[in-house]
Amino acid sequence: MTDIQGKTGRKKILLGITGGVAAYKAAELVRRLGDRGIEVHVVMTEAACGFITPATLQALSGHPVYTDMWDGRIANGMPHIELSRDKDAIVVAPATADFIAKCVHGLADDLLSTLCLARDCPLIVAPAMNRQMWEHPATQRNVAQLRRDGVTVLGPDSGDQACGETGMGRMLEAVELAEAVSAFLEPKILKGRRVLMTAGPTFEPIDAVRGITNRSSGKMGYAIARAAIAAGAEVTLVSGPVSLAAPVGAVVLPVQTANEMFEAVKKHVAKADIFIGVAAVADYRSAAPRRHKIKKTEEEQLRIDLVPNPDILGWVASRPKPPFCVGFAAESRNLDAYADDKRRRKKVKLMIANLAQDAIGADDNEVSLLDDRGTHRLPRAPKDLVAQQIVSHISGLLGRNTRKPG
Numbered sequence: 351m352t353d354i355q356g357k358t359g360r361k362k363i364l365l366g367i368t369g370g371v372a373a374y375k376a377a378e379l380v381r382r383l384g385d386r387g388i389e390v391h392v393v394m395t396e397a398a399c400g401f402i403t404p405a406t407l408q409a410l411s412g413h414p415v416y417t418d419m420w421d422g423r424i425a426n427g428m429p430h431i432e433l434s435r436d437k438d439a440i441v442v443a444p445a446t447a448d449f450i451a452k453c454v455h456g457l458a459d460d461l462l463s464t465l466c467l468a469r470d471c472p473l474i475v476a477p478a479m480n481r482q483m484w485e486h487p488a489t490q491r492n493v494a495q496l497r498r499d500g501v502t503v504l505g506p507d508s509g510d511q512a513c514g515e516t517g518m519g520r521m522l523e524a525v526e527l528a529e530a531v532s533a534f535l536e537p538k539i540l541k542g543r544r545v546l547m548t549a550g551p552t553f554e555p556i557d558a559v560r561g562i563t564n565r566s567s568g569k570m571g572y573a574i575a576r577a578a579i580a581a582g583a584e585v586t587l588v589s590g591p592v593s594l595a596a597p598v599g600a601v602v603l604p605v606q607t608a609n610e611m612f613e614a615v616k617k618h619v620a621k622a623d624i625f626i627g628v629a630a631v632a633d634y635r636s637a638a639p640r641r642h643k644i645k646k647t648e649e650e651q652l653r654i655d656l657v658p659n660p661d662i663l664g665w666v667a668s669r670p671k672p673p674f675c676v677g678f679a680a681e682s683r684n685l686d687a688y689a690d691d692k693r694r695r696k697k698v699k700l701m702i703a704n705l706a707q708d709a710i711g712a713d714d715n716e717v718s719l720l721d722d723r724g725t726h727r728l729p730r731a732p733k734d735l736v737a738q739q740i741v742s743h744i745s746g747l748l749g750r751n752t753r754k755p756g
Contacts (some may be wrong), residue, residue, distance in 0.1 A: 363438060363535075364434055365443065368394070368397065369395055371401045371478075372443075374402055376392075376524075378404055383608075386734060386735070390413070391433065391453075392415045393433065395449070404525065416461060419460060430443065434468070439471055439472045439535065440466060445475035446478065446726065448589045450477065450492050453467075474501070474534060475503055481516075481517030481518055504526075504531075505520070506519050506520055509519060527596075532714065533599070538582030540583035543582070545586070545624045545629060546588070546621075546626075546632070546659065548588045548629035551565070552659075553627070553632075554611075556714045560644070566590070566710060568590065570678075570715060571587070572589075574626060574737040576600075580660070580738075585688055586618050587600045590606065596680035605742065608631045608632055609659070615665075616751065618756040619669070619673065624676070630678075634658055635659050636657075657686060663696055664695075674699055674748060677692065680705075686718055688718055693721075702720075703720060704716060704718070716730035716736075
C-alpha cells in the first residue's frame with residue numbers, strides 16, 4: 351500500500367473524541383483513515399470514555415490512547431503540548447456543543463481542549479448533537495466564530511438521531527469524514543485546474559426493459575474524482591448509472607446513454623483544463639430501440655441492428671485547443687501494446703491501462719501509465735491510492751504542458 355505522503359513523510363493526525371453518542375463512529379473513522387495511509391493517534395475526553403472504550407481505539411489505531419492531562423507516558427510531563435507537535439491536523443469527531451463552545455472561548459480544562467488551544471497545526475471539527483442544540487442561536491454563533499478563526503467545520507448532516515428525532519445535527523458518516531480529512535491533507539497540486547471526467551458504464555436501450563451495457567462499477571472513475579478534488583481541482587463528473595455515493599465536492603451530471611454522455615461533455619469541455627475519460631462507453635447501440643418490450647416467441651430469432659456510438663475521448667482530443675487528455679484502456683490481453691496503440695491513435699497525453707478481468711468491480715487495481723516517456727507501472731493497491739498516484743502523475747505531466755488554467 352502506498353501511504354499518503356508529503357515532504358515530511360506519512361501524514362499523522364490527532365483524533366479527538368468527545369462525549370456524544372456518535373463516538374461509536376470514531377472506531378470506523380480510525381479504520382477508514384488508516385486505509386488511506388494516515389496515521390491516527392487518539393485523545394478522548396472523560397465523557398467520551400462513557401460511550402466507547404480507549405481499548406477499542408488503541409486496538410484500531412495501533413497507538414496508545416490518551417485521556418489524562420497528567421499522563422506520565424509523555425517524558426516531559428506535558429502531553430497537552432507534545433501530543434500535537436508532530437501532527438498534520440487535529441480532528442475532533444464527534445465535536446459536541448459543549449466542546450465547540452470551549453474552543454470558541456479558549457477554555458482548556460482537559461487534555462483535548464488544551465491541545466486544541468496549544469496547537470500549531472490546523473483544527474477540524476465534525477459537530478454532532480441533537481437538532482435543537484444545533485439550531486440554538488448560541489451554537490450557531492459558536493460555529494460561525496470557529497469558521498472565522500480558521501477552523502474547518504465538516505457537517506453536520508440531517509437524519510435520524512439517537513434521541514428519536516430527525517433533523518440537522520447528525521455527525522457525518524465515517525467514510526465521508528475520512529474522505530474529507532484525506533482531501534484536506536493532500537497537497538493541492540491541481541489547485542486552479544478544472545477537470546471534466548466521465549465514469550461508469552453507459553446503458554443503451556434495446557426496448558423498454560432491455561439494453562446493452564457492461565460490467566463497469568464506476569469505482570475507479572469516482573476514486574480519481576475524489577483524488578482530483580483532494581488535489582484542489584474543480585471537478586465535473588459525467589457519470590453513467592452506478593451505485594456509488596457522489597464524490598464530496600464534485601458537480602455530478604448523471605446520464606444513461608453514450609449520446610447523453612457525449613452531449614454533457616460537449617456542453618462543459620470548453621472550460622476544462624483536463625479531460626479524463628474513465629467511463630466504459632458502450633461501443634455500439636441499437637439503431638432503432640423499441641418503445642415497448644419485445645415479446646419472445648418460440649420460432650423467431652431476434653435481430654438487432656447496431657450502430658457505433660460516438661468516440662468521446664477522440665472528439666475531445668481532436669479539438670483545435672484540447673484540454674490535457676487522459677484516456678483509459680481496459681483490455682483482456684496484450685495490455686501495453688493495445689493501450690499504447692489507442693493512445694497514439696487518439697493523440698492523448700496519457701493512457702491508463704488495466705486488465706478488465708482483474709479490475710472491473712474490484713476495490714483494488716493494478717494499472718500501467720503510458721505517455722511519451724514510456725510505460726510506468728503502478729502495483730496493485732486500493733483504487734483510492736491508485737487514483738492518488740494517477741493524479742500525481744497527471745500533475746507532473748502538466749508541469750511540462752504549456753496550457754495553463756484560465
